[in-house]
Amino acid sequence: MSEFSAGFEKDCFKLIDEFKKHKTAEFKYFCHEWKKMNFQFIFCGRQTDADLIEFTSEALLIAKHLFLKSSESPLDRIGALYILYAMYFKQPTFQFCKIRICMNEWIEIRKFLELNNHPDQVTLIVWKLFISDAFRFVENEMEYGFETFFLKGARRKSKISLEEPKKQSRFKNFVEHEIRNLKSLDGILSAMNVLETAYNEMKDSLQENETGEDRMQQSTFVGEVRKEFDGLLDELNQKKAGENSGVVSEHKKADSEIGKKRKQLRQKALFNIVEDKRYESPAKSDRKKKPAKKRNSRSRKKLESESDLSLTDTTDVNSD
Numbered sequence: 001m002s003e004f005s006a007g008f009e010k011d012c013f014k015l016i017d018e019f020k021k022h023k024t025a026e027f028k029y030f031c032h033e034w035k036k037m038n039f040q041f042i043f044c045g046r047q048t049d050a051d052l053i054e055f056t057s058e059a060l061l062i063a064k065h066l067f068l069k070s071s072e073s074p075l076d077r078i079g080a081l082y083i084l085y086a087m088y089f090k091q092p093t094f095q096f097c098k099i100r101i102c103m104n105e106w107i108e109i110r111k112f113l114e115l116n117n118h119p120d121q122v123t124l125i126v127w128k129l130f131i132s133d134a135f136r137f138v139e140n141e142m143e144y145g146f147e148t149f150f151l152k153g154a155r156r157k158s159k160i161s162l163e164e165p166k167k168q169s170r171f172k173n174f175v176e177h178e179i180r181n182l183k184s185l186d187g188i189l190s191a192m193n194v195l196e197t198a199y200n201e202m203k204d205s206l207q208e209n210e211t212g213e214d215r216m217q218q219s220t221f222v223g224e225v226r227k228e229f230d231g232l233l234d235e236l237n238q239k240k241a242g243e244n245s246g247v248v249s250e251h252k253k254a255d256s257e258i259g260k261k262r263k264q265l266r267q268k269a270l271f272n273i274v275e276d277k278r279y280e281s282p283a284k285s286d287r288k289k290k291p292a293k294k295r296n297s298r299s300r301k302k303l304e305s306e307s308d309l310s311l312t313d314t315t316d317v318n319s320d
Helices: 003-020 027-036 049-069 074-090 103-114 120-131 146-150 164-183 188-206 221-319
Strands: 099-101 135-137
Touching: 003 027, 003 049, 003 074, 027 074, 049 074, 049 099, 049 103, 074 120, 099 103, 103 120, 103 135, 164 188, 164 221, 188 221
Parallel strands: 099 135
Antiparallel strands: none
Protein backbone atom coordinates (compact mmCIF):
# COMPACT_ATOMS: atom_id res chain seq x y z
CA MET A 1 0.00 0.00 0.00
CA SER A 2 1.37 3.38 -0.99
CA GLU A 3 1.34 6.52 1.17
CA PHE A 4 -1.57 7.98 -0.78
CA SER A 5 -3.61 4.80 -0.34
CA ALA A 6 -2.89 4.79 3.40
CA GLY A 7 -4.22 8.35 3.62
CA PHE A 8 -7.28 7.32 1.62
CA GLU A 9 -8.00 4.53 4.11
CA LYS A 10 -7.91 6.98 7.03
CA ASP A 11 -10.28 9.33 5.18
CA CYS A 12 -12.65 6.40 4.56
CA PHE A 13 -12.77 5.63 8.28
CA LYS A 14 -13.52 9.27 9.00
CA LEU A 15 -16.25 9.38 6.35
CA ILE A 16 -17.89 6.24 7.74
CA ASP A 17 -17.80 7.67 11.28
CA GLU A 18 -19.49 10.86 10.10
CA PHE A 19 -22.09 8.83 8.19
CA LYS A 20 -22.85 6.72 11.29
CA LYS A 21 -23.73 9.84 13.28
CA HIS A 22 -26.95 10.13 11.24
CA LYS A 23 -28.02 6.70 12.60
CA THR A 24 -29.66 5.78 9.30
CA ALA A 25 -28.54 3.91 6.18
CA GLU A 26 -30.12 6.22 3.60
CA PHE A 27 -27.83 7.08 0.74
CA LYS A 28 -28.60 10.80 0.78
CA TYR A 29 -26.88 11.24 4.15
CA PHE A 30 -23.82 9.52 2.77
CA CYS A 31 -23.84 11.92 -0.19
CA HIS A 32 -24.05 14.84 2.22
CA GLU A 33 -20.95 13.69 4.11
CA TRP A 34 -19.18 12.85 0.85
CA LYS A 35 -19.59 16.42 -0.39
CA LYS A 36 -18.85 17.87 3.03
CA MET A 37 -15.44 16.13 3.12
CA ASN A 38 -14.74 17.06 -0.55
CA PHE A 39 -14.35 13.44 -1.59
CA GLN A 40 -15.23 14.45 -5.15
CA PHE A 41 -11.64 15.74 -5.48
CA ILE A 42 -10.07 12.43 -4.47
CA PHE A 43 -8.84 11.76 -8.02
CA CYS A 44 -7.25 15.17 -8.54
CA GLY A 45 -3.50 15.68 -8.64
CA ARG A 46 -2.56 12.53 -10.57
CA GLN A 47 0.07 13.37 -13.15
CA THR A 48 -0.44 10.44 -15.53
CA ASP A 49 -3.13 7.90 -16.39
CA ALA A 50 -0.91 5.14 -15.01
CA ASP A 51 -0.81 6.86 -11.59
CA LEU A 52 -4.56 7.36 -11.71
CA ILE A 53 -5.23 3.70 -12.54
CA GLU A 54 -2.84 2.52 -9.84
CA PHE A 55 -4.51 4.69 -7.20
CA THR A 56 -8.03 3.73 -8.30
CA SER A 57 -7.21 0.01 -8.14
CA GLU A 58 -5.81 0.36 -4.62
CA ALA A 59 -8.76 2.51 -3.53
CA LEU A 60 -11.29 -0.07 -4.78
CA LEU A 61 -9.38 -2.81 -2.98
CA ILE A 62 -9.38 -0.84 0.28
CA ALA A 63 -13.09 -0.07 0.01
CA LYS A 64 -13.83 -3.75 -0.67
CA HIS A 65 -11.87 -4.81 2.41
CA LEU A 66 -13.72 -2.27 4.55
CA PHE A 67 -17.04 -3.63 3.26
CA LEU A 68 -16.24 -7.33 3.72
CA LYS A 69 -14.17 -7.24 6.91
CA SER A 70 -16.09 -4.66 8.89
CA SER A 71 -18.03 -6.33 11.70
CA GLU A 72 -18.61 -3.56 14.23
CA SER A 73 -22.07 -2.51 13.04
CA PRO A 74 -24.23 -2.80 9.90
CA LEU A 75 -23.75 0.92 9.22
CA ASP A 76 -20.00 0.37 8.91
CA ARG A 77 -20.50 -2.17 6.13
CA ILE A 78 -23.15 -0.10 4.40
CA GLY A 79 -20.96 3.01 4.50
CA ALA A 80 -18.05 1.03 3.04
CA LEU A 81 -20.35 -0.30 0.30
CA TYR A 82 -21.40 3.25 -0.54
CA ILE A 83 -17.71 4.23 -0.82
CA LEU A 84 -17.07 1.28 -3.14
CA TYR A 85 -20.05 2.24 -5.28
CA ALA A 86 -19.07 5.92 -5.47
CA MET A 87 -15.40 5.24 -6.19
CA TYR A 88 -16.24 2.88 -9.05
CA PHE A 89 -18.69 5.15 -10.85
CA LYS A 90 -16.75 8.37 -10.14
CA GLN A 91 -13.39 7.18 -11.48
CA PRO A 92 -12.21 9.41 -14.35
CA THR A 93 -11.03 6.42 -16.42
CA PHE A 94 -14.63 5.56 -17.37
CA GLN A 95 -14.93 2.42 -15.23
CA PHE A 96 -11.63 1.01 -16.48
CA CYS A 97 -10.63 -0.37 -13.07
CA LYS A 98 -12.74 -3.30 -11.88
CA ILE A 99 -13.52 -4.79 -8.48
CA ARG A 100 -11.80 -8.15 -8.13
CA ILE A 101 -14.00 -10.63 -6.24
CA CYS A 102 -12.98 -14.12 -5.11
CA MET A 103 -15.42 -16.93 -4.50
CA ASN A 104 -15.43 -16.66 -0.71
CA GLU A 105 -15.90 -12.89 -0.99
CA TRP A 106 -18.90 -13.33 -3.29
CA ILE A 107 -20.42 -15.81 -0.84
CA GLU A 108 -19.99 -13.20 1.91
CA ILE A 109 -21.72 -10.57 -0.24
CA ARG A 110 -24.63 -12.95 -0.90
CA LYS A 111 -25.01 -13.61 2.82
CA PHE A 112 -25.03 -9.89 3.52
CA LEU A 113 -27.76 -9.29 0.95
CA GLU A 114 -29.94 -12.01 2.44
CA LEU A 115 -30.22 -10.05 5.68
CA ASN A 116 -33.39 -8.00 6.15
CA ASN A 117 -32.00 -5.24 8.37
CA HIS A 118 -30.81 -2.94 5.57
CA PRO A 119 -32.79 -0.71 3.17
CA ASP A 120 -33.57 -1.56 -0.44
CA GLN A 121 -30.98 0.97 -1.59
CA VAL A 122 -28.20 -1.42 -0.54
CA THR A 123 -29.58 -4.24 -2.69
CA LEU A 124 -30.09 -1.90 -5.64
CA ILE A 125 -26.50 -0.62 -5.38
CA VAL A 126 -25.05 -4.17 -5.42
CA TRP A 127 -27.34 -5.05 -8.34
CA LYS A 128 -26.25 -1.96 -10.27
CA LEU A 129 -22.61 -2.84 -9.73
CA PHE A 130 -23.28 -6.36 -10.97
CA ILE A 131 -25.15 -5.42 -14.15
CA SER A 132 -22.60 -2.65 -14.89
CA ASP A 133 -19.83 -5.27 -15.12
CA ALA A 134 -18.05 -3.82 -12.10
CA PHE A 135 -17.05 -7.19 -10.68
CA ARG A 136 -14.29 -9.43 -11.92
CA PHE A 137 -14.65 -12.94 -10.52
CA VAL A 138 -11.09 -14.17 -10.08
CA GLU A 139 -9.03 -16.73 -8.20
CA ASN A 140 -6.96 -14.18 -6.28
CA GLU A 141 -7.69 -10.55 -5.46
CA MET A 142 -4.14 -9.54 -6.44
CA GLU A 143 -3.10 -9.72 -10.06
CA TYR A 144 0.09 -11.69 -10.57
CA GLY A 145 2.14 -11.95 -13.75
CA PHE A 146 5.65 -12.98 -14.75
CA GLU A 147 6.21 -9.80 -16.71
CA THR A 148 5.58 -7.72 -13.59
CA PHE A 149 8.29 -9.39 -11.53
CA PHE A 150 10.89 -10.51 -14.05
CA LEU A 151 11.06 -7.52 -16.37
CA LYS A 152 14.19 -5.45 -15.69
CA GLY A 153 13.50 -1.91 -14.59
CA ALA A 154 9.82 -2.56 -14.03
CA ARG A 155 9.87 -0.94 -10.63
CA ARG A 156 9.81 2.83 -10.71
CA LYS A 157 11.98 4.43 -8.06
CA SER A 158 9.44 7.13 -7.32
CA LYS A 159 6.65 4.63 -6.66
CA ILE A 160 8.37 1.93 -4.67
CA SER A 161 6.44 1.25 -1.50
CA LEU A 162 7.63 -0.48 1.63
CA GLU A 163 5.43 -3.49 1.05
CA GLU A 164 6.48 -4.09 -2.54
CA PRO A 165 9.68 -6.10 -1.77
CA LYS A 166 7.67 -8.29 0.62
CA LYS A 167 5.03 -8.94 -2.04
CA GLN A 168 7.68 -9.83 -4.58
CA SER A 169 9.42 -12.24 -2.23
CA ARG A 170 6.09 -13.90 -1.38
CA PHE A 171 5.28 -14.24 -5.07
CA LYS A 172 8.71 -15.70 -5.89
CA ASN A 173 8.36 -18.26 -3.11
CA PHE A 174 4.87 -19.11 -4.37
CA VAL A 175 6.10 -19.62 -7.97
CA GLU A 176 9.06 -21.71 -6.86
CA HIS A 177 6.83 -23.91 -4.71
CA GLU A 178 4.34 -24.45 -7.55
CA ILE A 179 7.03 -25.29 -10.09
CA ARG A 180 8.63 -27.82 -7.77
CA ASN A 181 5.22 -29.41 -7.21
CA LEU A 182 4.70 -29.67 -10.96
CA LYS A 183 8.10 -31.32 -11.39
CA SER A 184 7.65 -33.78 -8.53
CA LEU A 185 6.85 -37.48 -9.02
CA ASP A 186 3.21 -36.83 -8.17
CA GLY A 187 3.05 -33.67 -10.26
CA ILE A 188 1.38 -33.11 -13.58
CA LEU A 189 4.66 -33.19 -15.54
CA SER A 190 5.23 -36.81 -14.56
CA ALA A 191 1.76 -37.75 -15.79
CA MET A 192 2.33 -35.79 -18.99
CA ASN A 193 5.64 -37.59 -19.47
CA VAL A 194 3.88 -40.98 -19.27
CA LEU A 195 1.27 -39.86 -21.80
CA GLU A 196 3.92 -38.47 -24.13
CA THR A 197 5.90 -41.72 -23.98
CA ALA A 198 2.79 -43.75 -24.81
CA TYR A 199 1.96 -41.34 -27.62
CA ASN A 200 5.41 -41.68 -29.17
CA GLU A 201 5.27 -45.49 -28.92
CA MET A 202 1.89 -45.50 -30.63
CA LYS A 203 3.27 -43.38 -33.46
CA ASP A 204 6.21 -45.74 -33.85
CA SER A 205 3.89 -48.75 -34.09
CA LEU A 206 1.77 -47.06 -36.75
CA GLN A 207 4.72 -46.17 -38.96
CA GLU A 208 6.91 -49.26 -38.75
CA ASN A 209 7.12 -49.62 -42.53
CA GLU A 210 7.82 -45.93 -43.18
CA THR A 211 11.32 -44.52 -43.40
CA GLY A 212 13.02 -41.20 -43.92
CA GLU A 213 10.96 -38.03 -44.16
CA ASP A 214 7.66 -39.93 -44.08
CA ARG A 215 8.09 -40.76 -40.39
CA MET A 216 6.49 -38.40 -37.87
CA GLN A 217 8.77 -36.70 -35.41
CA GLN A 218 8.81 -37.63 -31.75
CA SER A 219 7.01 -35.30 -29.35
CA THR A 220 9.33 -33.33 -27.05
CA PHE A 221 6.75 -31.03 -25.46
CA VAL A 222 7.29 -32.19 -21.86
CA GLY A 223 11.06 -31.79 -22.16
CA GLU A 224 10.66 -28.23 -23.42
CA VAL A 225 8.32 -27.42 -20.53
CA ARG A 226 10.85 -28.82 -18.07
CA LYS A 227 13.57 -26.63 -19.59
CA GLU A 228 11.38 -23.54 -19.23
CA PHE A 229 10.64 -24.38 -15.62
CA ASP A 230 14.33 -24.98 -14.91
CA GLY A 231 15.12 -21.59 -16.44
CA LEU A 232 12.55 -19.92 -14.20
CA LEU A 233 13.97 -21.63 -11.11
CA ASP A 234 17.51 -20.57 -12.05
CA GLU A 235 16.36 -16.98 -12.49
CA LEU A 236 14.57 -17.04 -9.15
CA ASN A 237 17.68 -18.36 -7.42
CA GLN A 238 19.84 -15.71 -9.07
CA LYS A 239 17.47 -12.97 -7.93
CA LYS A 240 17.49 -14.34 -4.38
CA ALA A 241 21.29 -14.44 -4.40
CA GLY A 242 21.38 -10.86 -5.67
CA GLU A 243 18.97 -9.72 -2.97
CA ASN A 244 21.02 -11.46 -0.27
CA SER A 245 24.23 -9.88 -1.55
CA GLY A 246 22.45 -6.53 -1.59
CA VAL A 247 21.48 -7.00 2.03
CA VAL A 248 25.09 -7.88 2.92
CA SER A 249 26.38 -4.82 1.06
CA GLU A 250 23.85 -2.66 2.90
CA HIS A 251 25.10 -4.04 6.21
CA LYS A 252 28.70 -3.35 5.19
CA LYS A 253 27.75 0.15 4.14
CA ALA A 254 26.03 0.73 7.47
CA ASP A 255 29.08 -0.61 9.33
CA SER A 256 31.38 1.67 7.35
CA GLU A 257 29.18 4.66 8.11
CA ILE A 258 29.23 3.77 11.81
CA GLY A 259 33.03 3.49 11.62
CA LYS A 260 33.27 6.91 10.01
CA LYS A 261 31.08 8.42 12.71
CA ARG A 262 33.23 6.86 15.44
CA LYS A 263 36.37 8.18 13.79
CA GLN A 264 34.89 11.66 13.59
CA LEU A 265 33.93 11.52 17.26
CA ARG A 266 37.44 10.45 18.26
CA GLN A 267 38.98 13.23 16.19
CA LYS A 268 36.56 15.73 17.66
CA ALA A 269 37.36 14.61 21.20
CA LEU A 270 41.11 14.80 20.52
CA PHE A 271 40.75 18.26 19.03
CA ASN A 272 38.83 19.45 22.10
CA ILE A 273 41.58 18.12 24.40
CA VAL A 274 44.26 19.94 22.42
CA GLU A 275 42.23 23.14 22.48
CA ASP A 276 41.81 22.84 26.25
CA LYS A 277 45.57 22.48 26.69
CA ARG A 278 46.19 25.50 24.50
CA TYR A 279 43.73 27.45 26.55
CA GLU A 280 45.26 26.38 29.86
CA SER A 281 48.95 27.18 28.95
CA PRO A 282 48.67 31.00 29.22
CA ALA A 283 47.15 30.70 32.67
CA LYS A 284 50.08 28.66 33.90
CA SER A 285 52.55 31.23 32.54
CA ASP A 286 50.65 33.99 34.32
CA ARG A 287 50.91 32.13 37.57
CA LYS A 288 54.69 31.93 37.20
CA LYS A 289 55.02 35.61 36.47
CA LYS A 290 52.96 36.77 39.45
CA PRO A 291 55.72 36.27 42.06
CA ALA A 292 58.11 38.28 39.86
CA LYS A 293 55.63 41.12 39.76
CA LYS A 294 55.39 41.07 43.57
CA ARG A 295 59.18 41.22 43.89
CA ASN A 296 59.36 44.18 41.56
CA SER A 297 56.77 46.10 43.54
CA ARG A 298 58.59 45.44 46.83
CA SER A 299 61.89 46.60 45.44
CA ARG A 300 60.21 49.68 44.00
CA LYS A 301 58.76 50.58 47.44
CA LYS A 302 62.16 50.03 49.11
CA LEU A 303 63.85 52.37 46.64
CA GLU A 304 61.21 55.00 47.19
CA SER A 305 61.64 54.81 50.98
CA GLU A 306 65.42 55.11 50.70
CA SER A 307 65.07 58.12 48.45
CA ASP A 308 62.78 59.77 50.99
CA LEU A 309 65.28 59.18 53.78
CA SER A 310 68.11 60.73 51.79
CA LEU A 311 66.08 63.83 51.16
CA THR A 312 65.31 64.31 54.86
CA ASP A 313 68.95 63.86 55.74
CA THR A 314 70.10 66.60 53.34
CA THR A 315 67.57 69.08 54.63
CA ASP A 316 68.67 68.54 58.18
CA VAL A 317 72.29 69.14 57.28
CA ASN A 318 71.53 72.33 55.44
CA SER A 319 69.51 73.64 58.31
CA ASP A 320 72.40 73.15 60.61
